[in-house]
Amino acid sequence: MRRALAIAARVLDQLRRDPRTIVLVLGAPLLVVFLLHEVVESGSPEPRIAVVGSDRLAEAIRGEAEVLRPESAQAAAAMLERGEADATVELDEAAGLLDSSPAVSVDAADPSASAAALKALRDGLSDYARASLPAFAKAAAKAATPRISYVNGSPDETAFDYLAPVVLCFLVFFFTFILAGIAFLRERSTGTLERAFAAPLRRRELVGGYMLGFGLVAAVQTAVIQLFVVLVYRAPNAAGFLPALAIDLSVAFAALAMGLFLSAFASSEFQMLQFIPLVIVPQVLFAGLFDLRSGPSWMRVAADFFPLTYAGNALRDLMIRGRSLASVLPDAAALLAFGAAFLALAVRGLARYRRDE
């Protein structure tokens, strides 16, 4: 145990003398969170809709989108063609909705712009319908309007709030994996690892020392990111600070163990970085940034093998849905099991230095 402490102290001593890495570990995640917030929350521009014919429909749509009034259907089509409008709609004012239906064309080049234009059109058309339809139809429309209540969070929740927990655990995973992996790799290549085993050191003491040292770094890092996300950007943190910290530390544990184990398969820092597209990127894609429920089944099976899947689940449950730490114990257990398995593999991988245990 004393030797493990000696190793942890040395790991931290090395880090202390490397201010650039400290700034990177603590500063880069904040920069990423800042950029994510700006990108996600900047919102989309108002859709532009060309309305031909009905003035009252144009008025109804004006609340939802920027309305253009071309002279004719041909002029509207030309605007759509040139990209000046995202959608066009044509409705004969005199005929109204009962005797004719609106003709809509949408620019399909940008899916998010066309979706926004369609939504604005639908909302505008339903406002128009409610205003222009006879009384019995109004009653029917009112009856069809649902009353909505929200569970698991509030309707004010933004896309950033939903992404924040996943990004949080990704950042912790990424930095811990890379830092610990490269530090361990360097020990192999410079011979300090071999030299350490010329002393009466146990393999598990060495690995334990690394866990302690980098675990502490990860704890500070995750605390800083979490405070930043919650205090500066007001992301929901319904279950409180410590449960989320506990999950992030489990993430760091799994990342550390994977980094130590995989560093044995890299012979240079560059090869360590080659693990990023193999180990890190798939996890990010599968860890809850995208909804996989409608994806092929192999995808959901694959996601089960990635620690970040469990971390993202647990953090969303804690931060957004306000569940208790006890309710995310299965996820935490999965993370710890990943960590323990890779740790055992890492200790085994050290057998080429020492076989007496």
Place this chain on the structure above:
Amino acid sequence: MRAACLAEARKSFGTTKALDGLDLEIEEGEVLGLIGPSGSGKTSAAKALVGLLKPDSGLAEVYGRTMPSREALSRVGYMAQSDALFDDLDARANLRYFASLQGLRGPAARERIEACLELMELEGDSGRPVRGFSGGMRKRLSLAIALVHSPSLLVLDEPTVGMDPRLRMRMWERFRSLAAAGSAVLVTTHVMDEAERCDRLALIFDGRRIASGSPCELRAESGAASLEELFLRESP
């Protein structure tokens, strides 16, 4: 008394035989020189003695214990060919780390660290990061680390490579005085004038010992005028 030995040690990496039935004994109070051409198995022999390489068959023993034994390791000082230093730490922090791995703590550790820095004439540079050290300084620090826990068996793999002649002479004086104080010192080398300074030599080739004895005996036995000539003749 015998400090360490290899008996019939064999080790192959794929088809290459690093050790091919090597026998070796080191007595307390002597400097044993392990000489042989590059790739003859000197480094493998040194690693087998400190438990970093487990022979496929045969025996590696230190103070009567089969290696690797953690108990025996606390009495062994090892210096590999590569310097194995933390470049971003200063000399004292490097020493402190390896001293703590040997279980040294507190005032006793501090005392040994300062003594080793002084012995290797590094006191003035002890606060500088190792990154800026010259090759000779790195070697001296590496040797200081091997000595920090006052081992009674030293296994030094080409300790004087890259040292200037004056520094090399001083290092050999240290090895001699350590042996005089009762330590066993194993040094691998292929510098022949260093071989002359050993009490005993073991000439190894292709993982086997092909001759052993004091420098005088080896010369007399073979009729060679110098160890250099013997070395050239014995290595086909």
